[in-house]
Ligand SMILES: [Fe+2]
């Protein structure tokens with residue numbers, strides 16, 4: 001698991017550190033299992049359209065992060081130090097790069113790059129935007145869990161995509177993996193710097209628990225099968 005515990009920031013999460021770490025660990029494990037299960041199923045019948053559909057949901061997450069990060073800055077940026085605005089904007093730029101790179105992979109598999117939220121990503125997206133409306137740290141808390149969840153998908157994705165010769169997918173996710181270390185570290189840093197009250201910490205935990213129960217679901221073979229576009 002990525003060690004984002006030792007980051008600079010305040011001690012705003014100190015009172016809830018144990019629960020935060022438990023949520024992060026459990027979501028990473030469950031996503032790893034769901035991703036492994038997806039590629040095991042894919043190996044039984046390697047249909048490019050299935051992999052494209054799985055990647056389309058991943059691809060949407062990237063562009064939705066761009067929208068969320070920019071909205072986070074627009075709505076709440078003046079509560080933050082200027083260096084945190086810069087770092088959130090840097091994250092937004094990298095998420096746009098991920099959307100572009102994954103978009104190419106989707107097209108190379110015969111898929112269509114999503115320009116609106118795919119069915120499999122609707123609960124995930126709705127939850128993040130609801131968090132954005134509730135509290136200035138809630139969306140960051142939710143995407144911190146979502147990004148930690150995604151980091152559990154990397155290893156089984158490398159193994160599964162490599163096995164079927166999808167070297168472009170492996171290459172893209174190697175770069176994404178590097179960027180994610182920065183993103184999860186930044187999430188922890190912002191939360192621990194700006195969480196001040198018990199109410200802030202309750203909102204952070206509410207967002208993290210909610211995302212823990214959603215984040216891994218679009219990685220399962222069942223959800224991909226149920227939400228594929230008709231060929
Ligand atoms: Fe990303």
Ligand SMILES: [Fe+2]
Nearest residue numbers: 095147180183
């Ligand atoms: Fe990210």
